[in-house]
Amino acid sequence: MSDLSSDPEGILKRGWSAEVSDYAIAGGWLRRGAALVVGDAAGGVYVFKGKSGATAWCQEEVHDGGILAMAVRPRGEHFATAGQEGRVLFWDVADAKVTRAIDVGNAWVEKLAWSPDGKWLAVACGRQVRVYDVKGEQVWHSDDHASTVSAVAWASADELATACYGQVTFYGASNGELRQKLEWKGSLVSMVLSPDGDIVACGSQDNTVHFWRRSTGEDSMMSGYPGKPSALAFDGAGTLLATGGAESVTVWSFHNGGPEGTHPGVLKLHVKPVTTLAFARRGMRLASGGRDGGVVVWSMKQDGQGGAVGAALVTGVLSQLYWRPDGQALAAIDGDGGVTVWRTK
Amino acid sequence: MNMPQKVPVTILTGFLGSGKTTLLNRILSEEHGKRIAVIENEYGEVGIDQALVIDADEEIFEMSNGCICCTVRGDLIRVLSNLMKRRDKFDYVLVETTGLADPGPVAQTFFMDDEIREEFSLDGIVTLVDAAHIDQQLGRSDESTEQVAFADVLVLNKTDLVSDETVDDLETRLKDMNRMARVVRSKQADVPVDTVLNLDAFNLDDVLERKPTFLEPEYPFEWTGVYSLKSGRYELNLAEGPDPEMSLVIAGNQGSDDAALREGAEWCVRRYAEPPEHLQPNDDIPLWEHVNLHLEASGRKSFFLVVEEDQDVGLYTQHTAEEFDIELKTEDGTVIPPGAERTWVAQHEHDDEVGSIAIEADGDVDADKLNDWIGELLRERGVDIFRMKGFISIADEPRRFVFQGVHMLFDSQPDRAWGNTPRRNQLVFIGRNLDEMSMREGFEACLI
Numbered sequence: 001m002s003d004l005s006s007d008p009e010g011i012l013k014r015g016w017s018a019e020v021s022d023y024a025i026a027g028g029w030l031r032r033g034a035a036l037v038v039g040d041a042a043g044g045v046y047v048f049k050g051k052s053g054a055t056a057w058c059q060e061e062v063h064d065g066g067i068l069a070m071a072v073r074p075r076g077e078h079f080a081t082a083g084q085e086g087r088v089l090f091w092d093v094a095d096a097k098v099t100r101a102i103d104v105g106n107a108w109v110e111k112l113a114w115s116p117d118g119k120w121l122a123v124a125c126g127r128q129v130r131v132y133d134v135k136g137e138q139v140w141h142s143d144d145h146a147s148t149v150s151a152v153a154w155a156s157a158d159e160l161a162t163a164c165y166g167q168v169t170f171y172g173a174s175n176g177e178l179r180q181k182l183e184w185k186g187s188l189v190s191m192v193l194s195p196d197g198d199i200v201a202c203g204s205q206d207n208t209v210h211f212w213r214r215s216t217g218e219d220s221m222m223s224g225y226p227g228k229p230s231a232l233a234f235d236g237a238g239t240l241l242a243t244g245g246a247e248s249v250t251v252w253s254f255h256n257g258g259p260e261g262t263h264p265g266v267l268k269l270h271v272k273p274v275t276t277l278a279f280a281r282r283g284m285r286l287a288s289g290g291r292d293g294g295v296v297v298w299s300m301k302q303d304g305q306g307g308a309v310g311a312a313l314v315t316g317v318l319s320q321l322y323w324r325p326d327g328q329a330l331a332a333i334d335g336d337g338g339v340t341v342w343r344t345k
Numbered sequence: 346m347n348m349p350q351k352v353p354v355t356i357l358t359g360f361l362g363s364g365k366t367t368l369l370n371r372i373l374s375e376e377h378g379k380r381i382a383v384i385e386n387e388y389g390e391v392g393i394d395q396a397l398v399i400d401a402d403e404e405i406f407e408m409s410n411g412c413i414c415c416t417v418r419g420d421l422i423r424v425l426s427n428l429m430k431r432r433d434k435f436d437y438v439l440v441e442t443t444g445l446a447d448p449g450p451v452a453q454t455f456f457m458d459d460e461i462r463e464e465f466s467l468d469g470i471v472t473l474v475d476a477a478h479i480d481q482q483l484g485r486s487d488e489s490t491e492q493v494a495f496a497d498v499l500v501l502n503k504t505d506l507v508s509d510e511t512v513d514d515l516e517t518r519l520k521d522m523n524r525m526a527r528v529v530r531s532k533q534a535d536v537p538v539d540t541v542l543n544l545d546a547f548n549l550d551d552v553l554e555r556k557p558t559f560l561e562p563e564y565p566f567e568w569t570g571v572y573s574l575k576s577g578r579y580e581l582n583l584a585e586g587p588d589p590e591m592s593l594v595i596a597g598n599q600g601s602d603d604a605a606l607r608e609g610a611e612w613c614v615r616r617y618a619e620p621p622e623h624l625q626p627n628d629d630i631p632l633w634e635h636v637n638l639h640l641e642a643s644g645r646k647s648f649f650l651v652v653e654e655d656q657d658v659g660l661y662t663q664h665t666a667e668e669f670d671i672e673l674k675t676e677d678g679t680v681i682p683p684g685a686e687r688t689w690v691a692q693h694e695h696d697d698e699v700g701s702i703a704i705e706a707d708g709d710v711d712a713d714k715l716n717d718w719i720g721e722l723l724r725e726r727g728v729d730i731f732r733m734k735g736f737i738s739i740a741d742e743p744r745r746f747v748f749q750g751v752h753m754l755f756d757s758q759p760d761r762a763w764g765n766t767p768r769r770n771q772l773v774f775i776g777r778n779l780d781e782m783s784m785r786e787g788f789e790a791c792l793i
Contacts, residue, residue, distance in 0.1 A: 023430040041430045065397070066431065084427075106400070108427070127402075147404045147419055165406055165419060187406035187419055205417065205458070206408040221409075227459045273459070335430065 010310030011297060015329060015341040016053030020046050021060065024319050024333035028072035028079065030093050033324040036331050037093075038339050039067035039081050045091070046339075050324070053341060057096040062089060071112035071121065076325075078134075080121055082109035088123055090136050100136035111149060117157040120173055124149035129162050131176065140176030145169070150189055155197035163191040163202055168212070182212045184219070190230045194238035199254065201241050203229030209243050209252075220260050222252065233277040235284060239302055242286050244274035249288050253304035265304035269296050269311060275318050280327040285309075285344070287330055289318025295332050297344065314338050351466040352429070354438040355542055356451050358492045359473030360482055361387075361444035364502040368473060368534035368541070369441055375538045379436040384424055387443045397435070399424055403443055405450055414727055414752035417454040422461055429464040437542065438465065445488050448472075448495035449731070449752060456754040469544035472496035472526075473534065476515060477506040483518075493519060494699045494731040494775050495751075496526045498541055505532045524701035525732065525773045564610055564690065565592070565617040568665040570683035571601045572673055573657050579650045579673055579681075581630065581660075586669035589641045591662060592621055595650065597632045599659030601685035606659070610689065613661040624648060632658070640669075657684065699731075702781045704772045704788050709740040714791040719755065722787065727753030729779065735772035736760065740793050 022042035030037055034050045043063035047056040063083025072079040078099075082088045088109055090100040107126030114121055120139065121132045127144040129152055147165035155161050159179060160171045165187045170179040187205035194200075201211040209229050212219040222243075231244030241252045241259070249267040252259035272291035279286050284300040293314050300306035316336030323330055332340045357365050365387075373381060373396050381396045386403045404419035421440065428435060442451060448470055455467040472492045475482075482489040493499060499519050504512045516528050529536045583591075594613045599605065621637035626646040630636055640646055650673075652658065662671065665688060673681045715737065723730065734749040737757070745768075748757035772788065 022432045025430065041432065066427075068427065108399075110423075110427075147406070148402070148423060150423075165404065184409070185407070186409045187417075204409075205406055205419070205422075206410065206415065208409070337432070 008311050009342075010308070011344050012295070012310035012312045012330070012342040013345065014312070015343050016048075017341070018046075018048050018053045018055070018339045020044060020333075020337045020339060022066070022337055023316075023335045024337055024339060025067045026070035026320060027322060027331065027333050027339075028070065028076075029322055029324050029331065030072060030076040030079065032076060033326060033329065034076075035093065036322070036339070036341065037070070037072065037079055038333050039063075039070045040337060041066040043067055043083060045081060047093070047096070048339065050329075050341075053339075062098070063087065068108055068110045069112040071114050073114045073121075073134075074116060074118040080112050080114070082112050082123065084108050086125065088112070088121075088132070088136075090121075102132065102136055102138075104130065107148075111152045113152045113154055113160075115154050115157050115160070115173060119157065120160075122152045122154070122160050122162075124152050124162065127164070129160070129171070131160065131171075131173065139174065142169075142171065142176060147187070150187075151191035151202070153191050153193050155193050155200075159197065161191065161193060161200060163188040168200055168202060180214065182214075182219070184210050186210065189228055190232050192232040192234050192241070194234050194241075194254075195236060196238055199234075199238065199241075201232055201234070201243075203232055203243065203245065207245060209241075209245075211241070222250075222259070222264075225250070227273050231274055231277045231288075233279050233286070235279040235286070235300070236281050240279070240284070240286075240300055240304055242277045242279070242288070244277055244288075247271060247273055247290070249274055249277065249286070249298070251286070251300065251304040251306065253302060255302045259304075262304075265300070265306055267296075267298055267306055267308070269308055270294050276321050278321040278323055280323045281325060282327055285323075285327065287321045287323065289321050289332060289334075291317045293318065293334065295321065295330070295340075295342075297330065310342075310344065312340075312342065314340050351464060352435055352438055353468035353543065353545075354425075354440060354455065354465050355468050355544075356448065356470045357439060357441045357473070358446060358448050358451075358470065358495070359444065359500075359502075360475060360478070360489055360492075362478070363444070363473035363475040364500070364531075364534035365441050365473050368471075368500065368536070369439060371534060371536075372439065372538050372542065376437070376542070380433065381437045381439060382428055382435040384421065384438065384440045386420070386441060386446065403446060405447075412753075413449065414453065414754060415457060416450040417457050418450050421451065421454050422458050425461055425465060445486075446492075447488060448492055452495060452732075452751040453754060456751060456756060468542070469497035470495050471498045471500060471541045473500045473502050474515075474519065476501055476503045476512055479515065480518075490522070490699055491731065493522050493526075494777075496523060497544055499523065499526045499528045500534060500536055500541070501528055501530045502534050503532065504530050522699045522701070523775050524703060525734065525775055564614060566594070566610075566613065566661045566663050566689060568660075568662045568688050569606060569610065569686060570660045570662075570666055570671075570673075571599050571606075571657050571685040572660070572681055573684050574652045574681070575655050576652050578676055579652065580676070581648045581650055582645055582672045582674060583638070583640060583648075584645050584670040585643065586640065586664060588664065589639070591638050591640060591664055591669065592617065593630070593636050593638060593663065594634065594661045595630060595632050596659040596661065597656055599657045601657065603687075606685070606687055609659050610661065617661075698777050699775070700779065702774045702776075702779050702784055704735075704774075704785055705770065706789065706792055707767065707769045709738045709768060709793045710770060710788075710791045711793050712739045712742075715739070718787050718791050722784070723750070723753045723755060726776065726779070730774055730776040732775045733773060735770070737770050737772070738763065738768040 027038035044060040065084030111124035130141040145164040151163040188202040190203035225245035229245030251265035270290035297310040316334030401420040408415040744759040
């Protein structure tokens, strides 16, 4: 582990900070980093200029009961928000306005995900997942899952994955055709897919990480976590799987036939459980945020070992971390409504 | 970062038609100054606008290890984790379960999930009981038995639909099953809100204040009289009473203060566990032995007692002196009044498999021994132990430890300092087919 004692911030150079009015739930970089959008628990949507942090525009109380999910469409010209009142809103960044409002149902809308090609928006509401086109027209919806859908992710532009209690399910993107079911008795609380869509990893309520290799049908369970691994992240090459579930970050390497039978990298610096993990799109930089308000950037190696190269503190519990698409800046949003951006040289 | 106060959560359980929604509406209308979130698993008519009402399907998540004690309610985790993010947090959360809900997973959620445990505290479990129907339900369904067993408060509702006698019997039956719970009677769930909210249910002091006999152990005898006797021969004279026989132990060197009586009682419990010697009228009663007096004959009957040295003796009788008009006389027929007497809470038959065990002991316990004992008890019997709570005096610890548990999950923390108050231990277990004697002995072995 690197010694950051002489320069704790390391590569994290403070850029700007701003505030939203309540717990910052979700966000994302817009227009290749020219702006940052953040949604909060009071239902507000805030857009900040990427360089200065000045407020470009904001609209408060757009979701009654608060925002639960947000997803930025690839290329960053549009995004979608969802809330407790059961609505999904389509936003246009340039016009700063809602282009479409959809009443999805009576349940909370908790998960949103745009397909990698930006053609489809997956929406999880209660036990169903629905897919909409860019205009906001519903294309298909799934049958009821075994429980409320806990995660949605795109395996490819052509295929959607959902997680719930006991199961991961794959659907064809355009028609909802059932492609594959991966079953395991446990409450899956988080899900991430490798960039090629082959490896599916899920954190489970019983403090384990379960993963499947779809091409070979193999599956494995990683146990020993003291808490539930709700934060998961794959690096851009699909080699490293970083997992939370404790004060330390556990990193499994799929290099050379791993991670079965190998020792994971264990990254220790946080003093409270890790809440969010994000790899920069390229290279081997991993950012972690915790309940302690700590943000740490780690430089990783292919075997899963790594060292801290930058660390900073914010006041709130870390909610999410977003690398700017060029990897040259990192945004953190937190439970006190703080929005903080660092340049990372 | 500052540590925010945990938000209290009350769970309302009870069969369909027992009055959960009525009680819920009453709470919401009376607690209108508070921000209350209601999580409902069953459609009900919640008629109060300012409360946030969230309908959530009951989602029971079992773990891959198959342990029922690890089963949690996924819907609660999901909804509560979102609620706790709001800056204008809720003052209170009410969870209304379905009629058939098993309270175990609901309660376990507040122990098992780290994030939930950090932000919320389980204030209490309130179970509504329909006085007109519970008798049949208890026989037929595990859910209804478990809802009673898990409760901190039992609201015995719709008492106007049955006779007073039925209500009394029901209350006795419910208390047999769950001695920890407070029983409140109502007609239309019209109970004062402070009997169901902010119970801080794990605060045993409060429980004791409300119901002084709560932890009173049960004894196989109902009465003790202490008599000051010179050496000599005495007559124990009894009238006809409610039973054709009566058990008795006479202890020698009996003190008269409360501590001495309790000590004598504990000793006599063990004598009572031994088979009695059967005595006919005019037989001599030996000291220190469990005897059974045969009283079938009509009229008053006499037994005799020989005291070798001057001493106080304690008569521990199965029934009260009043019931048999018990008199102790000298040989010349002078009636000796008892110098001290007291009555005990009598044991009665427990019909239900589910019952309560209360253990009380003065002094300190050895922390390691206690951990081993609790650990083993929960490993072996955790499935059958629904609830437990109490406080413990750990040796060399200036503060008392309070603990609570649900099935195998156990949580203990230091509470206020003992100061000048006498150090003692109180534990209550509610469970199915628990072996009281072995649990009592197990705990006593932990005492220093």
